[in-house]
Amino acid sequence: MDTIYIERSVLSHPRALRICNRFPDARHITIERHSDLFNARSQDFRQQKKNPSLILAYKAGKRVHATPPGYHIGGQHNYYFSHMLNCIYDCRYCFLQGMYQSANHVVFVNSEDFMTDIRSTAGQHSADSWYFSGYDCDSLALDPVTQFVDDCLDHFSELPNAWLELRTKSTQIRPLLKRAALPNVVVAYSVSPQPIIAAEEHGTPSLAKRLDALGRLQAHGWKIGLRFDPLLHADNFNDLYGEMFDTVFRQLDMSAVHSVSLGVFRLPRGFHKRLVRLYPDARLLAAPIEQRGAMMSYPEATTDAMRSFCLARLKTAIRPEQLFPCS
Amino acid sequence: MPVLIPVTVTQFRYTDGMSLVCISTALAAESRPFIDALNLRHVHTRGIRLYAGDGFLLLQTGLGKLQAASAMAALLHSRPDVGAVLNAGVCGSAAEIGSVHLAHEVVDVATGRRWFPHLPPQRHAGQLPSCAVHTCDNVDISYRDGVLFDMEAAGIAMAASTYLSSDAIQYVKVVSDNSSATLAAFEPARASELMSACLPAVMTLCDWFRQNHLADDSARIIESCSRDILGKVRHSVSDTRQLQRLLQRHLSLAGRAPDISTLQRLGSARQVRARLQQAVQAITLRYEP
Numbered sequence: 001m002d003t004i005y006i007e008r009s010v011l012s013h014p015r016a017l018r019i020c021n022r023f024p025d026a027r028h029i030t031i032e033r034h035s036d037l038f039n040a041r042s043q044d045f046r047q048q049k050k051n052p053s054l055i056l057a058y059k060a061g062k063r064v065h066a067t068p069p070g071y072h073i074g075g076q077h078n079y080y081f082s083h084m085l086n087c088i089y090d091c092r093y094c095f096l097q098g099m100y101q102s103a104n105h106v107v108f109v110n111s112e113d114f115m116t117d118i119r120s121t122a123g124q125h126s127a128d129s130w131y132f133s134g135y136d137c138d139s140l141a142l143d144p145v146t147q148f149v150d151d152c153l154d155h156f157s158e159l160p161n162a163w164l165e166l167r168t169k170s171t172q173i174r175p176l177l178k179r180a181a182l183p184n185v186v187v188a189y190s191v192s193p194q195p196i197i198a199a200e201e202h203g204t205p206s207l208a209k210r211l212d213a214l215g216r217l218q219a220h221g222w223k224i225g226l227r228f229d230p231l232l233h234a235d236n237f238n239d240l241y242g243e244m245f246d247t248v249f250r251q252l253d254m255s256a257v258h259s260v261s262l263g264v265f266r267l268p269r270g271f272h273k274r275l276v277r278l279y280p281d282a283r284l285l286a287a288p289i290e291q292r293g294a295m296m297s298y299p300e301a302t303t304d305a306m307r308s309f310c311l312a313r314l315k316t317a318i319r320p321e322q323l324f325p326c327s
Numbered sequence: 328m329p330v331l332i333p334v335t336v337t338q339f340r341y342t343d344g345m346s347l348v349c350i351s352t353a354l355a356a357e358s359r360p361f362i363d364a365l366n367l368r369h370v371h372t373r374g375i376r377l378y379a380g381d382g383f384l385l386l387q388t389g390l391g392k393l394q395a396a397s398a399m400a401a402l403l404h405s406r407p408d409v410g411a412v413l414n415a416g417v418c419g420s421a422a423e424i425g426s427v428h429l430a431h432e433v434v435d436v437a438t439g440r441r442w443f444p445h446l447p448p449q450r451h452a453g454q455l456p457s458c459a460v461h462t463c464d465n466v467d468i469s470y471r472d473g474v475l476f477d478m479e480a481a482g483i484a485m486a487a488s489t490y491l492s493s494d495a496i497q498y499v500k501v502v503s504d505n506s507s508a509t510l511a512a513f514e515p516a517r518a519s520e521l522m523s524a525c526l527p528a529v530m531t532l533c534d535w536f537r538q539n540h541l542a543d544d545s546a547r548i549i550e551s552c553s554r555d556i557l558g559k560v561r562h563s564v565s566d567t568r569q570l571q572r573l574l575q576r577h578l579s580l581a582g583r584a585p586d587i588s589t590l591q592r593l594g595s596a597r598q599v600r601a602r603l604q605q606a607v608q609a610i611t612l613r614y615e616p
């Protein structure tokens with residue numbers, strides 16, 4: 001980390017101090033509000049992605065949000081929270097590129113407030129409620145710096161009617177392996193065929209490494225989830241995804257997988273437009289994509305064929321109640 | 328006071344398609360070291376004082392943020408080939424005279440408006456310290472720690488950020504006065520001497536910028552293909568935009584441009600678009616191990 005911006009209000013917050021001490025050679029710059037910097041106009045996401053800065057900030061206001069419709073894995077009450085904004089990986093399809101002006105990483109150091117809000121939200125429901133981490137970031141990738149997961153798990157261990165999903169592509173699973181598995185936590189990995197990982201998911205662990213991490217988590221007793229999302233179109237789609245499913249089914253105990261979800265590549269229209277402007281040369285964005293409502297995705301026939309192929313393969317390995325196709 | 332070492336600048340070769348770097352200074356005395364080191368020549372341009380050389384422009388804006396903003400806006404409006412702006416100049420500070428700093432924040436003191444340049448990695452910035460630059464309408468001699476006082480940076484930020492992104496607008500400031508050596512009178516020779524200390528930092532930033540914005544081959548190919556088609560088939564502005572996107576998609580998917588001579592023979596923009604669309608749809612997209 002080369003440059004760290006620190007909001008004045010968290011200069012003496014223990015987490016901010018710990019993170020700053022981890023990078024003694026970085027430039028340490030005090031700012032008033034992270035939004036002055038993060039939301040400023042005239043930023044070039046693509047350029048910033050080459051050397052992103054870290055912004056340590058205080059998250060005020062609403063910290064726990066209802067998920068958009070369709071974002072769930074069977075629960076009735078679904079929320080997401082973002083203790084971080086942006087990601088160290090660089091997936092060409094990532095919607096964060098369309099959402100944020102800046103590629104800098106924001107870490108909200110007041111994780112205790114997130115936990116208080118999750119507790120109070122969970123307290124409002126008699127039924128189980130779900131909390132999705134990894135909506136605006138990868139849940140584990142920067143954990144060696146943030147050490148958020150440990151804190152978070154401590155709290156969820158005391159909240160039996162609240163479920164946590166950690167969504168990731170990262171193999172930073174040490175904090176999970178060094179403690180007993182919690183029954184109300186699902187560690188969900190995004191999985192893609194290796195040639196797609198190599199071409200479109202820059203900087204992420206390979207399929208083999210993700211499956212190895214999943215296997216170790218499963219062996220340790222953690223509930224695991226598989227997220228085949230986004231499915232990307234290719235003329236050799238069936239070969240690519242067929243081979244991937246064979247590998248996944250061979251390496252994991254599929255009957256014990258908590259949940260599997262599936263979604264074809266789709267982006268809100270405005271985000272898609274921004275991505276094309278940022279990466280006009282991206283092959284993924286050069287494929288036939290059309291507008292359907294407010295979203296951009298492949299033509300309906302292509303989408304249907306992709307979904308049917310994957311559903312047919314998944315049905316050979318999992319029970320219907322394990323499957324949650326995204327709308 | 329640090330010893331000021333004379334700098335030799337290796338001659339940079341400007342190649343076609345590469346964007347220009349514009350160095351901006353306020354006064355002639357600040358410009359001189361750059362003009363000499365980069366072999367710049369005066370270019371007669373209405374309303375602004377401009378020098379040009381191989382890969383560089385130097386804009387001498389005059390004193391104060393309004394002059395800086397108006398000169399920079401005029402330049403960037405007329406020269407879309409400028410890809411980066413480096414504002415160099417003397418400043419007041421509590422720091423040591425002759426010390427060189429990057430700006431991590433620029434504040435227009437009169438309005439409170441701020442800009443945050445996206446700083447280059449330290450290895451590309453010669454480990455220069457960074458500071459906030461406060462742009463004042465009048466000379467400020469309060470010499471606070473961690474703050475540099477100048478009179479132009481906010482004007483440059485205001486004008487340039489309309490055209491360029493925050494990584495492409497940087498500020499290099501050299502301290503000319505502090506509480507133990509206040510600004511009694513402006514001495515041009517002294518300002519030139521101090522500005523020489525900025526030269527290595529400015530050159531390093533130029534290198535970083537150019538590495539980051541290596542001329543994009545695909546943009547050049549598309550530009551040339553679309554020029555060839557537009558020369559033969561009439562296109563409106565919106566037709567041209569659609570044409571260029573289709574050319575880009577073809578290039579990304581097939582790894583080559585389409586057959587331009589066939590497209591040039593078509594009678595209208597609509598026909599060109601339909602033919603290109605067909606060609607794009609026929610290209611297979613495969614991910615190979």
Ligand code: SF4
Nearest residue numbers: 087089090091094137
């Ligand atoms: S891992 Fe997720 S959050 Fe990170 S870049 Fe990829 S898609 Fe975006």
